[in-house]
Amino acid sequence: MNTLDTVAVVEHAASGGGLFDIDPGLMIWAWVVFGILFFILSKFAWKPMMESVKAREKILSDAVEHAKKTKEELENIAARQEQMLKETQEHSNQIIEQGRKSADTAARDILEKAQKESSVLLERARQQIEAEKQQAILEIREQAVDLVLKTSEKLIFDVMDKDKHRNLVRKHLEEL
Amino acid sequence: MQIHTLFFIKILLALSICTSFAEQNQEPLDLSATLLEHISDGHEWHPLPFLKPIHLSPLSTGSVQIPFTQHILMMLIIVVILFGVFIPAFSSKKILPGKTANILEPVIFFVRDSLVYPAMGKESGEKWLPFFLTLFFFILLSNLLGLIPAFSTITGNFSITVALACIVFSVIFFHGFSKCGFIGFFKNMIPKGMPLPIALFVFLLELFGLLIKNSVLAVRLFANMMAGHLVIGSLLVLIFIIHPLAVFVSVPMAVAISLLEVLVAFIQAMVFTMLSAIFIGMASSQH
Numbered sequence: 001m002n003t004l005d006t007v008a009v010v011e012h013a014a015s016g017g018g019l020f021d022i023d024p025g026l027m028i029w030a031w032v033v034f035g036i037l038f039f040i041l042s043k044f045a046w047k048p049m050m051e052s053v054k055a056r057e058k059i060l061s062d063a064v065e066h067a068k069k070t071k072e073e074l075e076n077i078a079a080r081q082e083q084m085l086k087e088t089q090e091h092s093n094q095i096i097e098q099g100r101k102s103a104d105t106a107a108r109d110i111l112e113k114a115q116k117e118s119s120v121l122l123e124r125a126r127q128q129i130e131a132e133k134q135q136a137i138l139e140i141r142e143q144a145v146d147l148v149l150k151t152s153e154k155l156i157f158d159v160m161d162k163d164k165h166r167n168l169v170r171k172h173l174e175e176l
Numbered sequence: 177m178q179i180h181t182l183f184f185i186k187i188l189l190a191l192s193i194c195t196s197f198a199e200q201n202q203e204p205l206d207l208s209a210t211l212l213e214h215i216s217d218g219h220e221w222h223p224l225p226f227l228k229p230i231h232l233s234p235l236s237t238g239s240v241q242i243p244f245t246q247h248i249l250m251m252l253i254i255v256v257i258l259f260g261v262f263i264p265a266f267s268s269k270k271i272l273p274g275k276t277a278n279i280l281e282p283v284i285f286f287v288r289d290s291l292v293y294p295a296m297g298k299e300s301g302e303k304w305l306p307f308f309l310t311l312f313f314f315i316l317l318s319n320l321l322g323l324i325p326a327f328s329t330i331t332g333n334f335s336i337t338v339a340l341a342c343i344v345f346s347v348i349f350f351h352g353f354s355k356c357g358f359i360g361f362f363k364n365m366i367p368k369g370m371p372l373p374i375a376l377f378v379f380l381l382e383l384f385g386l387l388i389k390n391s392v393l394a395v396r397l398f399a400n401m402m403a404g405h406l407v408i409g410s411l412l413v414l415i416f417i418i419h420p421l422a423v424f425v426s427v428p429m430a431v432a433i434s435l436l437e438v439l440v441a442f443i444q445a446m447v448f449t450m451l452s453a454i455f456i457g458m459a460s461s462q463h
Contacts, residue, residue, distance in 0.1 A: 019212070019402065023335040025243035026217065030339035033251045037258060038310045045262035046306040048269045049277070049284065056271050 145173065185434070187427065188224075188325040207417070211409045215332050215402055217247040223326045247330045254317050254330070262313070287312050291450045296457035300351070304456065307347065311340070312449040319401055319441030323434060331444070332401040334394070341394035344452045348386065348459045355460035364461075386455075393451055400444045404437040 149169060153162065220229040232249060235242040265276035273281055292301040292308050315331055322329025330336045352361035365382035366375045411430040415422045 019216070020334050022338055023217065023243075026245065026247060026333065026335040027339040027342070029243070029248050029251060030336050031343065033255055034310070034314065034340070034343060037255055037314060038307060041258065041262055041310050042306040045266040046309055049266040049281075050302075050305070052266075052269050052271055052273070053281075055269075059271065 145169070185323070185325050207410075207413055210413065211406055214409050215329065215405050217245045217328075217333055217335075219245055221246045221249060246328055247333050247336065250318070250321065250328055250330045251336075253327070254314065254321060257317060257321075258313060284309060287449060291446065292453045295450065295453035300355070300457065300460065301453075304347075304351070304453075308449050308453055311344075311452060312445050315340070315397065315448050316441060316445035319445060320438070322401065322405065323437055323441065329401050329405060331397050332405055334398045337394040337398040338391075340397070340448070341390045344393060344455065345386070345390045347452075348390075348456050351456050352459035361459065364459075386459075389451075389455055393448060393455075397444050397448050400440055404433065404440055408433050408437070 149166065152169065153165065219232050221232060222229045232244050232246060234244050261276060262280070265274060265280060268274075270277075287309055288301070288305055291312075292305055295301070296304065318329065318331040318336075321327045322332060349361070352364075355361075356364055362379070366379050370378065408430045411426045411433065414426050
C-alpha cells in the first residue's frame, strides 16, 4: 500500500465514511447470491428435509399411538385375566364346596342305609332265630312225644293197642 | 475449535498485520488505516501472510462491468460451502437423518421451534421457514468464516447487512400484502376509530418505525461483527505499538476475544433471524 492510499484511507476513516459506505454493486451481488441460495437450498435441502422430518414425525406419532393402544390392550387383557382368575377360583371353590356337600350327604345316606339295612338284617335274623326256635321247640315236642310214646308204648304195650294209646296221648297233649 | 488452533490463528493474524506493516516500508504506523484495511472490502485477497495478495479484477462483459471484490469472493465461498454441506445432507429423502443431517437438524429445529414458530405461528412459519433457514445459515457461516484467517467477515461490511435488511424489509411487505391485502396491510398500522389527522401521523410513524427497525437490524449485525474484529486487531496491533513482548498479553487476550466472537457469531445470526421473524410476523398480525 503506498502512502497516497494510506492517506486516502485515513481521511476516509476520519471523516466517518468508509465503514458506513454503501456499495451498490456489492448489495446487488448480495441479493443475487442470497436469491440463488434461497431457491437452490429451498428446492434441494429445505424441502426434502422438511418432508423427511414430517414423515419421521408421523412415524413417531404413529408409533406412540400404537404403543398407547397396545398398552391399553395389554391392560385390558391383564384385567380380563385377573377377572377370569377370580371367576375360576370362585368356581373351583364352589365345586369343592359342592363336592364336600354332596360327599357329606352321600356319606350320611350310605350310613343311614347301612344302619337301616343292618337293622333290617338284625330284625330278620331275630325273626329267623325266633322261627328256628319255634321250629326247634316244635321238633323237641314232637321228639318228646315220640320219646314219651316210645317209652309209654313199651310200658303199656300190653294194655292198649298202639293207636288207641296214641290218640289218648295226643288228646292229652292238645289239652295241654 | 480448540484453543491451540485459535492461538495459531492469532499468530497468523499477527503475522499478516506484520506483513502489512512491512509493505508500508517502515512508514510511521497508521493504526486506524491498518485496522480499517483489515475489515473493509477490497480488490486484493490475502490468503496467507507470506503469499502475494491475489488481485481480483472486475469481470467485464462487453460494456457492463461486474464488480468483483474480496467480499464477493467470500460470498461465493459461502455459497459453495452451504451447497456442499446442505444439499448432500438433505437431498436424499431418508427417514433417518445421516451424519451431517444429524448435526444440523438440532440447529434447524432450534430456528424453527424457538425463532420462527413463536414469532409467526405455525402456518406462516412453515411457509417461510426456508427463507429463515437460508438467512440464518448464511449469516452464521459469514460470521464464522471471518474468524478463520485468509477469509474475511462479510457481515462486517455495511453494504451486505443493509442488503440483508432490505431483503427482510421487502419480505415484510410481501408477506403483509399476501396475508392482509394491499390496503389491509396499511390499515393494520392505524388503530381503529382514530381521527384522520392523528391516523395519518400514526401511519407515517409506523412506516418510519418499520424503516428504523430494519436499519437497526443491519447496523446491529454489522457493528457486532466489525467491533469484534476491531478489538482483536487492536489487541494484536498493541504488539507493534508497545513492545514486542506485549505478544504474551495480546495473543491470549485476542484468543479470549476470538472465543467470545464464536459465541457472538451464533448469537448475532440468531438475533437477526429472530428479529426478522418477529418483524415479518408482526406485519401480518391483526391489531
